[in-house]
Amino acid sequence: MADGQPGSSAPEVLPGAAETAHLRVDNVTKRFGAAKAVDNVSFAIPRGAFATLLGPSGCGKTTTLRMIAGFYDPDEGDIVLSGKRINQLPAHRRGTAMVFQDYALFPHMTVKDNVGYGLRVAGVPGKERERRVAETLEFVGLGGLGHRWPNQLSGGQQQRVAVGRALVVRPQILLLDEPLSNLDAKLRESLRWEMRELQQQLRMTFIYVTHDQDEALSLSDWIAVMNQGRVEQAGTPWEIYYRPRTEFLADFVGAVNLVPAIARDVRGATAVLAFGGARVPVGLPPGVSVREDQEVRLSVRPESLWLASAGATAQGMISLAGTVARRAFLGDIMRYWINVDGREWIVDQADPGAGVAFEGSVSLMLRPERAHVIVPATPAELSSG
Amino acid sequence: MTSLRREPSLLLALLVVTGLVLLFIVYPQVRVVATPGGSGYADFFSGGSWVRPLQNSLSVTALSTTTAVLLGFVYAYAMVYTDMRGKPFFRLVGILPLLSPPFVVAAAYILLFGPRGIITYHVFGQSPNILGLFGIWGVQTIAFFPFSYQLIADVLSRSDARLEQAARNLGAGPWQVFRSVTLPLTRPGLGAAILTTAIYVLEDFGNPALIGGLYTVLPTQAYGLISGFGDLSGAAAVSTILLGLALVIYVAKLRLDGGRQYVTVSGKASSIPRPPVPRWVSWAAFIACSLCALVILLVYGTLVVSALTLAFPTNLGFTTQHFEYVGAHSLSLRNTLVYGLVAATLSGIFAVLAAFLVERGRWRGRRVLDFLLIMPAAVPGLFFGLGYATAFNEQWLDWVDRGALITISMIFWNIPVGYQAAVAGLRQIDRSIDEAATSLGASGLRTFRDVLVPMLGGSVRVGFTTTFVRAVTTLSVVIFLFTTQSTTATITIFQLVGDFNWGGATAFTVADVGMAIIALVVIAVLGRGRVSLGAARG
Incomplete structure (x- = not known):
């Protein structure tokens, strides 16, 4: 299949978000002392979207989330919820319930009381409260555990209590701060699907913070990748993965080959990237322009490359001669490091059990439409909104 | 918020x-602080009546703190580091003084060692003058070593047993471990415990009031000025000196421990075992603690007996x-x-x-x-x-x-x-x-x-x-x-x-x-x- 993924024409937000945004963050900056934790960040999230802030630790994603929740005040900029500026609204009046990384369950309350706490604060009468708590416990798969204490639950169960406790108050927006990162890998994966399922059923706006790219890619309708307090790029998971605009982004989300190349034959939205003896024709993403002879990077994912025996060629593919430097068996894939003109390329071969293990001289096959151009060091134009 | x-x-x-x-x-x-006013302070300080009590307070604080801390340290070390017998008993005895006014020690002291004391007069036939510096020193030592014990035991039990295990594992002997690992790590806490004890001693009013006699310290002078002469201004000035001293000590303590100010007295022993000490140390500790406990029990025993007898110590007939x-x-x-x-x-x-x-x-x-x-x-x-x-x-x-x-x-x-x-x-x-x-x-x-x-x-x-x-x-x-x-x-x-x-x-x-x-x-x-x-x- 070609990369005709819907939305690959890459708006910064989901279609229509700017007008009907449920939550807008406008030019928000937050300083801690001299350091800018969040630096002029803007984005908009449509109602009912599963939106993710993704980035390495210290990138400002949690700070941004906490400003939305009202735990921090932005130094500059506005936070707009359903068209209303909420900067001045205290955290407990925002209707932005939050799920915490460590769950933050109240240890002196049972599961039922934890889940019912928000309703109690809101003054929901006892009968109604009981009903909604029971309903919610059922909904998050904890029916019958209401009388337990938090310390009698497994990590996964505690996490469900935390989610239930936040959902039961029917928040405008659910904020989730790395809710799965304290769980082991298997559980994390299964809860990931539950989370997505939940969000789809409720059609509630979720804002999810994580440093885990798999989580972000698999859960989200929209991802903003943050780095050093800025949004590096925002868009659909597809765009983030296959059309990263910066080297940081390409490198942070998955493994990537970034090959220095020179732009030649620049014509409108196409160019030819030259490196070594190879010439790869690529399309330029909207908003990206290159000059003739400009130094750029060719970016291609390891799984978008193929290996063949030395000297092989194929229709529509560019073939590079290389040698196998190392390989690692990772279970679902075989990862190769292929030396091409003194530069190592990473190549992932799917289903290693079915194929041959390559050694020595090989042909590295590259399909031009799977490659992508990254123009180095152009941070200014990358904030979204 | x-x-x-x-x-x-x-x-x-x-x-x-x-x-x-x-x-x-x-x-x-x-x-x-404002009561004496500028001229009040001038008169007061030129009068010089504060010099002796200040000197007395300083020397009694230095003496009593030293001995109370030494006893407290021995008691604490024994409780935390040795495997001597009778720890629950010693723990209980160590808590008792915390629950009573410190000056009851002075009362018991008078009953035991006073001019008609059961030991001095009835056993040895002496009527010594026990008032003054040595009386206060002895009484405050007994009255405050349990406090110092609680503070020091708290500090010692916080020192990381794993580090001591590691040092022993590297070949250091018990004494070497204590000197080269435990002491350096607990020094700030121990310093703070000493200074806290010093504040208790410095501000102690009851004991000097009962057995100080003519040996006046700052608290008793302040009290005497008011109760004897109605001299509020003088008392305020003396108290202000006292406050100044206490604040100096307290600030020094805060610099050492950052303001931890309570100890947790619980029945639970530390969960990580400390490396064992030689048998003779445990025995020495046991004997030392027994002596300390004996003194405490003597104090409280005297009080109980006196409370239940007609005219202690001359008439020991039971009465309610x-x-x-x-x-x-x-x-x-x-x-x-x-x-x-x-x-x-x-x-x-x-x-x-x-x-x-x-x-x-x-x-x-x-x-x-x-x-x-x-x-x-x-x-x-x-x-x-x-x-x-x-x-x-x-x-x-x-x-x-x-x-x-x-x-x-x-x-x-x-x-x-x-x-x-x-x-x-x-x-x-x-x-x-x-x-x-x-x-x-x-x-x-x-x-x-x-x-x-x-x-x-x-x-x-x-x-x-x-x-x-x-x-x-x-x-x-x-x-x-x-x-x-x-x-x-x-x-x-x-x-x-x-x-x-x-x-x-x-x-x-x-x-x-x-x-x-x-x-x-x-x-x-x-x-x-x-x-x-x-x-x-x-």
């Missing part, structure tokens, strides 16, 4: 707390008449119980609220409030009481019940322990717990009430118990405040000793300590077995 501006109820709570602190901690002290006397004059015991319980409850609540506002707040000036809340720990009881007497002895305040004033003084004099326990407790509660409540719609105060207070149970208990115990044992705070209707047990004991009514005095002491023990047992049962005490003081 992000911003006080957005939560008026929090702002209001902060204003109330600040107002109370200014009114009941800052204002009385300012009044005392002294307790009948206590029963007939039980007003002071009742007052003590009521003031203690009310002060303990309110102090605990106030301390936790203040800790919440300071620890969870992000407003300017919270460091100042923090300091003011810790400061009473450095203020000698005599000064604190004098402050209340000076500040609130106004005609237009006549409607204020004296008992209420005493209770308030106990609340605020004892704030530091509960406050610091609550701050420590809050630091252990991750902020995400508050934020979870907030994000579910709970305001700052609501979060405090629903979530933090129930989780701070332990800290509230520390504040409550300590305030109660101090209320039961303090003499110096109350001595300028009581009236006949609002007298307390310690005052009664002090007066009875002054009247040489030993039977009544000792019976009152036994009743007072007994009451404290019963109350603590009840509290312990209600609090599921843990009693946390800030060291009491006299």
